[in-house]
């Protein structure tokens with residue numbers, strides 16, 4: 036079966052994205068955006084196939100590789116990386132994607148292999164995928180009762196080092212739940228911009244264009260939905276700035292800091308500004324926010340986003356918080372440090388992190404986080420607050436950073452974040468730090484600690 040041209044382009048684009056991710060130094064969103072920009076001819080349907088293939092392979096890569104190993108005499112690390120990604124996409128289409136006819140899954144993979152390698156390699160691809168088609172579903176997965184580590188790694192597709200440390204911390208049963216939750220497609224959650232709209236009004240405007248619309252009890256401006264009929268930026272109210280896309284756990288961060296109207300606030304690692312605009316909203320667009328980030332390009336996009344959301348109290352400045360800062364010490368009422376991290380709490384959105392992060396990434400991030408928190412804290416006025424947050428659940432990036440900071444900065448003390456205690460009590464630990472987990476609350480995995488400088 037000869038693959039139709041449009042679909043072939045989708046597969047070639049998906050393979051290119053997977054190949055580019057191999058280097059480990061680029062994140063999925065950026066690689067996706069660039070690859071899709073390079074192929075303006077792809078229709079919405081073609082793009083949907085690209086997404087399905089890329090996310091599908093990344094979510095299921097451990098299991099797919101185990102299947103390939105079961106049918107290949109050649110070790111995986113001896114297979115040319117481009118060919119391995121073609122095989123992964125082929126196996127994914129054969130065993131995980133019902134809508135692709137098996138002949139198309141095999142033939143399109145063989146055609147791609149022919150362009151990337153000598154004929155004997157495309158024959159290997161053909162033979163292996165035909166075997167997977169015939170016998171792949173009959174493979175017996177490793178037994179959880181006998182070898183939980185291997186069973187979780189294969190069945191849920193996670194690297195061994197990650198599962199090992201989670202089993203040590205959470206036990207095998209809970210690790211299985213955590214890994215399963217990380218493979219689920221995350222709901223689309225938005226935050227209504229109270230500066231220009233209320234939640235009921237936004238819900239009514241989008242109700243007939245989305246499925247399973249659900250209002251959250253907490254955080255109060257959040258609602259989630261599935262399967263929007265149009266891209267988010269085409270939903271009614273988006274252009275007018277009535278809402279932003281932001282996970283519920285991420286919406287909790289600004290609430291933990293609780294900036295008030297009229298205050299002077301610093302967002303030290305502002306990125307594209309999802310928490311900056313939330314803080315402006317909580318401040319009723321009164322006061323001042325300095326949004327800083329290492330990357331000036333992000334701040335330009337942040338400024339555009341503030342304009343869309345009708346936020347006028349934000350100034351931006353490119354700053355490196357791992358170095359001495361050109362700012363007046365103790366000049367801010369509140370400081371948010373939403374630090375760069377491994378992102379292991381948001382695997383369901385960025386499944387590439389499973390394969391790009393290592394134990395070393397955790398240690399490298401923890402070192403940078405300590406430096407950034409320490410520099411940013413110099414800017415907090417007496418009696419003022421600093422909130423440290425990361426979208427990771429790893430002890431080195433959470434408790435480790437806070438413990439070291441409090442030890443070296445005796446004029447700061449940890450205090451409970453002002454999240455509701457009843458009902459949602461599980462979001463706060465015994466010290467009042469916010470901790471969310473995908474398998475416990477159905478939210479991204481986040482950590483936030485609120486610390487006050489003595490007056």
Ligand SMILES: C[S@@+](CC[C@H](N)C(=O)[O-])C[C@H]1O[C@@H](n2cnc3c(N)ncnc32)[C@H](O)[C@@H]1O
Pocket residue numbers: 303304305306307308309310311327328329330333354355356357373374375376407
């Ligand atoms: C977790 S992201 C922030 C996300 C952002 N707060 C939001 O809600 O959209 C961390 C940010 O820290 C920035 N960053 C990394 N190293 C930094 C440094 N040394 N100084 C300042 N910002 C840094 C990154 O560019 C990135 O945008």
